[in-house]
Amino acid sequence: MSLLSWGNYPKVNNTVFNFKTLLNLKEIIHKYTELIPYGHGRSYGDSALSKNIIQVRPRNYFINFNKATGLLHVQAGVLLSDILNVFVPRGWFLKVTPGTKLITVGGAIASDVHGKNHHIAGCFSESIIMFRLMLPDGEVFECSKQENTELFKATCGGMGLTGVILDATIQLKRINSQYIDQTKIKTKNLKATFAAFEKYKTSEYSVAWIDCLARGEDIGKSLVMVGEFRNDGKLEYKSKNKLTIPFNFPTFSLNNWTVNIFNWLYYGKVKDKVSKQRVDIDSFFYPLDAIGDWNKIYGKNGFTQYQFILPMASSYDGLIEILQTISKSRKGSFLTVLKLYGKANDNYLSFPMEGYSLALDFKIEKGLFGFLDELDQIVLKHKGRIYLAKDVRVSKEVFEQGYPNIDKFRELRQTYKMNDKFNSLQSKRVGI
Amino acid sequence: MSYVLILGAKSDIAKAVARKYAENGYDLYLAARNSNELDEFAQDITVRSQNTVKHIDLDILDFDSHQAFYEQLEEKPLGVISAIGYLGEQEEAQTNFNEAKQIIDTNYAGIVSLFNIIANDFEERKSGFIIGISSVAGDRGRKSNYIYGSAKAAFTAYLSGLRNRLYEAKVHVMTVKPGFVATEMTADMDLPEKLTAQPDEVADDIYKAQQKNKNVLYTKWIWRWVMLIIKSIPEWKFKESNI
Numbered sequence: 256m257s258l259l260s261w262g263n264y265p266k267v268n269n270t271v272f273n274f275k276t277l278l279n280l281k282e283i284i285h286k287y288t289e290l291i292p293y294g295h296g297r298s299y300g301d302s303a304l305s306k307n308i309i310q311v312r313p314r315n316y317f318i319n320f321n322k323a324t325g326l327l328h329v330q331a332g333v334l335l336s337d338i339l340n341v342f343v344p345r346g347w348f349l350k351v352t353p354g355t356k357l358i359t360v361g362g363a364i365a366s367d368v369h370g371k372n373h374h375i376a377g378c379f380s381e382s383i384i385m386f387r388l389m390l391p392d393g394e395v396f397e398c399s400k401q402e403n404t405e406l407f408k409a410t411c412g413g414m415g416l417t418g419v420i421l422d423a424t425i426q427l428k429r430i431n432s433q434y435i436d437q438t439k440i441k442t443k444n445l446k447a448t449f450a451a452f453e454k455y456k457t458s459e460y461s462v463a464w465i466d467c468l469a470r471g472e473d474i475g476k477s478l479v480m481v482g483e484f485r486n487d488g489k490l491e492y493k494s495k496n497k498l499t500i501p502f503n504f505p506t507f508s509l510n511n512w513t514v515n516i517f518n519w520l521y522y523g524k525v526k527d528k529v530s531k532q533r534v535d536i537d538s539f540f541y542p543l544d545a546i547g548d549w550n551k552i553y554g555k556n557g558f559t560q561y562q563f564i565l566p567m568a569s570s571y572d573g574l575i576e577i578l579q580t581i582s583k584s585r586k587g588s589f590l591t592v593l594k595l596y597g598k599a600n601d602n603y604l605s606f607p608m609e610g611y612s613l614a615l616d617f618k619i620e621k622g623l624f625g626f627l628d629e630l631d632q633i634v635l636k637h638k639g640r641i642y643l644a645k646d647v648r649v650s651k652e653v654f655e656q657g658y659p660n661i662d663k664f665r666e667l668r669q670t671y672k673m674n675d676k677f678n679s680l681q682s683k684r685v686g687i
Numbered sequence: 688m689s690y691v692l693i694l695g696a697k698s699d700i701a702k703a704v705a706r707k708y709a710e711n712g713y714d715l716y717l718a719a720r721n722s723n724e725l726d727e728f729a730q731d732i733t734v735r736s737q738n739t740v741k742h743i744d745l746d747i748l749d750f751d752s753h754q755a756f757y758e759q760l761e762e763k764p765l766g767v768i769s770a771i772g773y774l775g776e777q778e779e780a781q782t783n784f785n786e787a788k789q790i791i792d793t794n795y796a797g798i799v800s801l802f803n804i805i806a807n808d809f810e811e812r813k814s815g816f817i818i819g820i821s822s823v824a825g826d827r828g829r830k831s832n833y834i835y836g837s838a839k840a841a842f843t844a845y846l847s848g849l850r851n852r853l854y855e856a857k858v859h860v861m862t863v864k865p866g867f868v869a870t871e872m873t874a875d876m877d878l879p880e881k882l883t884a885q886p887d888e889v890a891d892d893i894y895k896a897q898q899k900n901k902n903v904l905y906t907k908w909i910w911r912w913v914m915l916i917i918k919s920i921p922e923w924k925f926k927e928s929n930i
Contacts, residue, residue, distance in 0.1 A: 341736075
């Protein structure tokens with residue numbers, strides 16, 4: 256059985272290793288090379304694909320919880336959804352959550368994921384008190400912001416290239432409701448969209464869905480959604496029944512027309528310029544998790560997500576240029592998400608920086624990668640970078656220019672002989 | 688407090704079942720050999736559910752110990768689930784009776800010994816449920832695993848008789864027949880994806896079926912029909928086959 260990533264591309268053969276004990280794991284690492292840890296397979300591209308894959312998902316025990324402090328110690332294969340199922344009813348939530356809860360804690364650390372509150376709370380690593388990491392020689396290190404800090408900074412966002420994360424203690428935050436007061440703001444162009452983000456900067460959560468097929472004056476037309484947790488004491492939380500996409504859609508079904516219709520439905524169904532709703536955790540944070548295997552709508556050839564971020568100073572010009580290029584190309588992107596970010600952290604390969612990020616999905620088809628190379632050039636021109644957790648094709652040159660700490664990361668990999676053991680298809684492509 | 692007793696608690700199916708019952712508010716007795724190996728797992732369930740989880744040593748092959756095993760449970764369970772199973776080596780069992788005996792004693796005789804004790808107690812108390820995880824392998828003997836299959840067939844017949852006997856006492860007995868399940872026991876087999884259940888799915892099915900007092904549960908459900916077909920192949924044809 257070969258494992259795939261969320262984008263269903265590339266399809267490559269791999270050998271999957273499971274381990275029961277740390278001794279097993281040590282033996283696997285000792286015996287094989289070209290290893291990469293694999294969580295729940297939700298990174299989009301080839302960052303968790305290699306010849307040999309170490310499956311961490313079965314390592315999924317809760318170890319301890321301190322109800323006075325909200326510190327939760329779990330093994331790395333525990334899903335964020337497991338944590339929510341257990342702790343939302345008790346009044347706790349993740350300090351930082353990405354747009355899917357179907358990822359492992361280990362994966363969240365390795366991609367140093369972020370969410371709708373990045374402008375206030377930063378990345379997932381901000382909630383990490385410590386994690387334990389098995390290095391190539393089988394030794395286990397405790398890493399935190401105080402201890403083994405180099406390993407901490409390299410592993411958070413390090414795409415599994417520093418070793419295998421075994422378990423972690425994370426800080427949960429108190430909530431007093433499982434509902435969120437959401438405000439939806441319809442904006443008519445990018446300027447208005449930026450203004451809305453600025454206006455609601457103190458709101459805890461914010462994100463925008465942007466119509467990337469809009470042209471001319473309408474470019475950047477969006478639906479900005481901001482929210483805050485309510486305080487009504489309603490904490491009953493049950494994961495809803497899921498819709499599932501039972502098979503790959505035919506590849507022709509997702510074209511300009513369907514994307515246009517989708518965007519129109521999404522944007523069009525909101526009548527007022529500003530509207531308010533009460534929504535639950537799942538609909539606010541994880542709308543796509545409600546559709547199991549939604550990646551199948553892109554057909555059997557798979558898809559990729561192109562996510563980049565631009566520094567504040569060049570965000571506006573850069574986004575206009577990129578949106579114009581996309582709009583002209585008529586390459587439809589089904590989901591397009593824009594977000595304002597807060598300050599960067601010091602982890603070597605974490606993606607966020609202060610500015611705006613855009614994420615677009617594209618189905619894999621002829622000509623796509625050439626087109627994305629063009630977008631790369633615009634991103635570079637505006638001093639931006641590409642998110643490795645989504646990427647499947649970026650070149651070494653483009654990647655390197657976006658990540659000024661890459662040499663520190665490479666050096667650390669060499670010091671600990673990580674590059675002898677841990678490599679992904681992605682790490683080889685971008686030379687890390 | 689309401690305990691469910693899970694036998695063979697180290698197996699992947701048992702662990703999924705344990706989590707399922709804990710999620711739904713039950714306390715647990717986890718019984719297995721060297722049960723201290725279940726420390727971390729018991730702790731996991733306690734953190735998740737805040738319920739009481741105790742683990743207890745049980746050697747299903749040590750028949751004489753079963754009475755004492757059951758008596759040590761201060762609070763008697765309101766239900767028992769056996770996930771005990773030993774696939775064994777078919778070819779080995781054909782030539783070495785010790786292997787055959789271990790398959791028979793683990794999958795059948797040992798559980799009968801313990802279930803008898805529990806059934807008598809439940810009958811007297813006029814409450815409780817008994818779930819036996821048997822196997823579709825017991826539905827028809829095949830050359831690839833008929834020693835295991837015949838032990839499971841005997842267990843299936845035992846459960847059916849027990850259900851009949853305990854009906855008056857309002858003690859419900861459920862027979863579970865999993866088809867392929869992706870567990871450690873089957874890790875080396877190349878199983879067809881569509882016919883293979885994950886332990887979580889099996890646990891879900893068991894919990895739901897038990898709540899509804901189902902008698903016989905096939906999981907995945909499609910196995911009821913797969914086995915119906917396999918059972919209906921005439922013997923003269925079946926004996927030539929390689930199913």
